[in-house]
Amino acid sequence: MAYPNALSAYRETRVRTASQGQIIIMLYDEAIKQLDRGIELLTLNQKGKPDPSRIEPINKALVKAQDIITELMVSLDFDKGGEIAQNLFSLYTWFNRELLEANLAKDVERIKAVRTMMNELRGAWQEVVVKTATEHQNNSSAGINIAG
Template sequence: MAKSNQIFAYTETRIKTASQGQLIIMLYNEAVKQLDHGLDLLERNASGKKSPDRIEQISKSILKTQEIVTELMASLDFELGGDIAKNLFSLYTWFNQELLAANINQDPQRISSVRNMLNDLRSAWSEIITKNSMEGMGHPAMGLNITG
């Protein structure tokens, strides 16, 4: 029990001290992790006896990812982000629609497709954040500019 409290405290501190860009990466990391978990459980169901508990866990992983995608949608700044923010919003909406269908049909292809695109977006954000932090060394911290 003490170890889980330490992990919780560490995670809470990481979140509280993270920059906006780091928080976005954390959300993508968790979304990919959740979908990987769901895919693993789906594979186990396909290769053996289906388990109601496993089906519930798959559903929870997908729902958690949908919550994360919704949080990413809410974090978009349409004023600063312009067309990029609008395009991300459309993509996130599509992700949630695909995940809903994937959950209903227990469809690993749809889950994999969304997972791979989330992973690509995570990589792109990581590059942007790295580039901005390298350019900003020695300068005061400013907001993350996703438009250029």
């Protein structure tokens, strides 16, 4: 069946043609998806101790989210971003530390706190991307004056 290959090709094309801002939003979307997965698996288990069969999937989801957050960290441009980049770096560091502790303790509330903050940041990035695209479109839609 060719569907998995088609989906993979679609995703690859989507990433290759995306702007830097759109890629950041995709990273946030995937991190939030992984956090939701971890929350879902832990929420189903709140009988004192996590179901041993869910430990590995919980760990995988949270580690994937941490990997994505690390990618967001290394994508920061401290020269252009200045104080905002420094603040994001500190926040991403805190996210990773919280997720590490949450994973060890299987603490769903810590994961939820990180997820909430990541969702807020994703919304802010979405606004920036839309504003930048609108400004770019307004600047390029003026066209060329061939009348002289």
